[in-house]
Amino acid sequence: DAKTTQPNSMESNEEEPVHLPCNHSTISGTDYIHWYRQLPSQGPEYVIHGLTSNVNNRMASLAIAEDRKSSTLILHRATLRDAAVYYCILIKRNTGGFKTIFGAGTRLFVKA
Amino acid sequence: DVKVTQSSRYLVKRTGEKVFLECVQDMDHENMFWYRQDPGLGLRLIYFSYDVKMKEKGDIPEGYSVSREKKERFSLILESASTNQTSMYLCASSLGQGTLSYTFGSGTRLTVV
Numbered sequence: 001d002a003k004t005t006q007p008n009s010m011e012s013n014e015e016e017p018v019h020l021p022c023n024h025s026t027i028s029g030t031d032y033i034h035w036y037r038q039l040p041s042q043g044p045e046y047v048i049h050g051l052t053s054n055v056n057n058r059m060a061s062l063a064i065a066e067d068r069k070s071s072t073l074i075l076h077r078a079t080l081r082d083a084a085v086y087y088c089i090l091i092k093r094n095t096g097g098f099k100t101i102f103g104a105g106t107r108l109f110v111k112a
Numbered sequence: 113d114v115k116v117t118q119s120s121r122y123l124v125k126r127t128g129e130k131v132f133l134e135c136v137q138d139m140d141h142e143n144m145f146w147y148r149q150d151p152g153l154g155l156r157l158i159y160f161s162y163d164v165k166m167k168e169k170g171d172i173p174e175g176y177s178v179s180r181e182k183k184e185r186f187s188l189i190l191e192s193a194s195t196n197q198t199s200m201y202l203c204a205s206s207l208g209q210g211t212l213s214y215t216f217g218s219g220t221r222l223t224v225v
Contacts, residue, residue: 103154
């Protein structure tokens with residue numbers, strides 16, 4: 001199963017952009033790149049996902065490398081509420097059973 | 113919004129007890145999952161189910177079983193709780209097809225003493 005690699009932690013100042021990197025060098029053609037974040041004392045929540053093209057939504061942007069072996073989650077203006085653990089995972093498009101590997105994620109610290 | 117509800121937020125059980133963790137989702141999702149989360153280890157998949165009465169083992173099924181008698185409900189059972197099962201347990205659900213985005217519950221923190 002394809003695995004992702006993320007830095008253990010990152011730090012940002014409030015109101016500044018944050019770029020969270022993820023490497024997934026063993027990605028296959030049917031893997032979607034998903035990002036989730038986990039706020040303290042909560043379950044992970046969906047942030048964004050993509051396949052080949054860059055994606056934007058109200059929460060964030062996702063930049064995917066041309067060879068799909070890496071991606072970057074972009075928070076355009078970090079707020080204190082964005083302090084969380086961010087998980088980059090690969091999910092296979094499938095109609096039945098599947099496995100998704102969640103690594104340890106990146107813990108984002110946001111300074112006021 | 114899809115909601116995934118876990119019956120207990122905190123639970124304390126004794127070694128050897130049989131423990132039931134309940135999870136209910138309200139959006140007719142086919143797939144349901146149980147994960148445990150431990151510091152430094154991320155989320156590890158225990159069991160998942162892609163249909164009523166269907167179940168598949170995840171990465172760490174030992175010591176656990178599951179039950180899915182109705183589409184909306186997925187139960188995790190610890191047959192005989194042990195202290196190494198002290199953990200945060202997360203339930204999730206997703207649609208059966210497409211990009212399979214997960215919706216997670218808030219988690220149950222289980223302590224086995």
